[in-house]
Amino acid sequence: MPRAGIQAAQPALRFIPPDYSRWMYSLCRAALPWLLRARGLVHFETSGSESLAALFAEAQSGRCRLLIAFRHPSTTDPLVMAQLLWREVPRAARRHGLSLKAPVHSQFLYDRGIPLWAGAAAGWILSKLGGIPIQRGKLDRLALRTARELFAHGPFPLAIAPEGVTNNHGELVSPLEPGLAQMAFWCCEDLAAAGRHERVLIVPIGLQYLSTSDDWRAIDRLLGRLEDLIGLSTTSSRRPADPDQVLEPRYQRLIALSERLLSLLEGFYHLSEHVPAVDLLERLDRLREQALSVAEAHFQLSPRGSVIERCRRIEQAAWACIYRDDLEELSEVERSLADWAAREADLRMAHMRLVEHFATLSGSYVAEKPSIDRYGEVLMIFWRAVAWIRGREEERPPALGPWRVRMVVAEPIDVLECSGAYRRDRRGAVERLTAELRERLEAAIG
Incomplete structure (x- = not known):
């Protein structure tokens, strides 16, 4: 039977504020190859890393704000996104003579429940990488306010998985939550209120895990x-x-x-x-x-x-x-x-x-x-x-790997082009932007 996890009432869940640390980033970046191998990820195919490098260059020069929307088929996705941002994008920048300031990184939303099953140390590490915990299923005002502030004014782009949870399917996109589109429109409003004129771009990222073998x-x-x-x-x-x-x-x-x-x-x-x-x-x-x-x-x-x-x-x-x-x-x-x-x-x-x-x-x-x-x-x-x-979640299944990972950077969506429609019909604009994002994510894994 499922193991009993709770034997007594616990103190209330507290917000874990993002507290980005360069040394934690450096430590995790150094450990990334080992972590990827431990998950059986042996080969990475990247399409569009050059365009993402160019967008990072624009963001670092103050010409745009980036909201990275990545597919979420697996719990391994954060490691794959780290590979994309920490290694693939800098390599693409060097190949094309683009000068990017280190670190090439993003802050991100993550489920507040992760430290409950992964341990308090996981919450501390995520905080030191700039992660923002959010409680799903409720209006988590503090988390949303923090994410909104960092998206408009923080040092890095913001990354969100719009499917909300892992769907465990490489070729099927689950329904998208509207929060990502709403966050993009809020950023447009915050920049306008501050008298700033950066573009707000949503960058769809398709992720797929593919077998390296045809052995059944x-x-x-x-x-x-x-x-x-x-x-x-x-x-x-x-x-x-x-x-x-x-x-x-x-x-x-x-x-x-x-x-x-x-x-x-x-x-x-x-x-x-x-x-x-x-x-x-x-x-x-x-x-x-x-x-x-x-x-x-x-x-x-x-x-x-x-x-x-x-x-x-x-x-x-x-x-x-x-x-x-x-x-x-x-x-x-x-x-x-x-x-x-x-x-x-x-x-x-x-x-x-x-x-x-x-x-x-x-x-x-x-x-x-x-x-x-x-x-x-x-x-x-x-x-x-x-x-x-x-009650045996830790038991390993027969190995199906190793895996190759396909990462596709799709054409970005310019949110400012939709901002006029948002002022006239907020809900409708959020729904249309969410639908457009879904179409691009589906095309990225097609």
């Missing part, structure tokens, strides 16, 4: 291990697959794996007692709905918005029970009840965490293009979900 045996090993874990192994499924075999039997195994895992979870939520759903996607939607409703009922939340939006509201409601400002004021009995409420909140939040693992799955991603990369992405979603259910 690693995929089949992962399939077999998952079949073992959920009790699906058969003589035929355990037999080593011929690398030259047709893909249909492998896809049938993937479908069987999906159906078995869904059946187990449906049994856990007593969904099998009802009329069976027609197909896998309908069953998945029903499972997500049931798991979210369990958590929402506990926190007395209404089921509004997308799956991701509902997850974020549940997280905030749970955090309100777990991280409290009033602990020192409580009597002994009140503190015991607060601890009980915190454990209950953590337990109910686990239903939401389960949904997070399956939030980006669809019924056609592999069928549309049965590549090694798509099989690997979907199987890793299953692996992480199964490992979490078993």
Whole structure:
């Protein structure tokens, strides 16, 4: 079962102010090659680094402000973005005779929850790199105000992942959150109020992780291990697959794996007692709905918005029970009840965490293009979900790497060209700018 993370109420979450340190940047830059190798990233293909170098030169000379919007398919993305900014862009600048002032760096937004699972040291390091923590699912005014101030007046560009969370798909862009577009329009307003005339540019960055091999045996090993874990192994499924075999039997195994895992979870939520759903996607939607409703009922939340939006509201409601400002004021009995409420909140939040693992799955991603990369992405979603259910998140799956990384710098979006429309219709302008950004990110990974 998922490990119990919270045994007692905790002090309230505090804002970790960005406190950029040049020595921390230098230390992390020196460690970057080792960190990348540890993640199995062995080759980097960069398209458009010269244009990004030119934009950094403009920004450093005071002619523009840059908002870097990068795709977020993996938790490894921050390391890849560091490779792009710290190494690829300076190399491109040298090749084209551009003079860039060191460091070539960006400040960035990150989820305030990261130091909760990665440790307080992670929050300290992110702060020293200029990171700005934001609590998802609420109007985090302090974080937004800090990011807005640094974007307009700080020493570096600002980087944001507009998808908000990792989607674990290399060729699928999740719905974008509107906050990035709003931040860009705020910057236009702040520059105008200060009498400054810099351009405000959004730079879309496409990221993809691609297998360096066409050997299907690693995929089949992962399939077999998952079949073992959920009790699906058969003589035929355990037999080593011929690398030259047709893909249909492998896809049938993937479908069987999906159906078995869904059946187990449906049994856990007593969904099998009802009329069976027609197909896998309908069953998945029903499972997500049931798991979210369990958590929402506990926190007395209404089921509004997308799956991701509902997850974020549940997280905030749970955090309100777990991280409290009033602990020192409580009597002994009140503190015991607060601890009980915190454990209950953590337990109910686990239903939401389960949904997070399956939030980006669809019924056609592999069928549309049965590549090694798509099989690997979907199987890793299953692996992480199964490992979490078993309380074994640290257990390593059969290796699918090493990987090559494709980074594409798309054509920037000049936000000033949209600022007139923003003054007339703020919501509509934000929606149109977000849609344009999505189109460019999709083109960058097409």
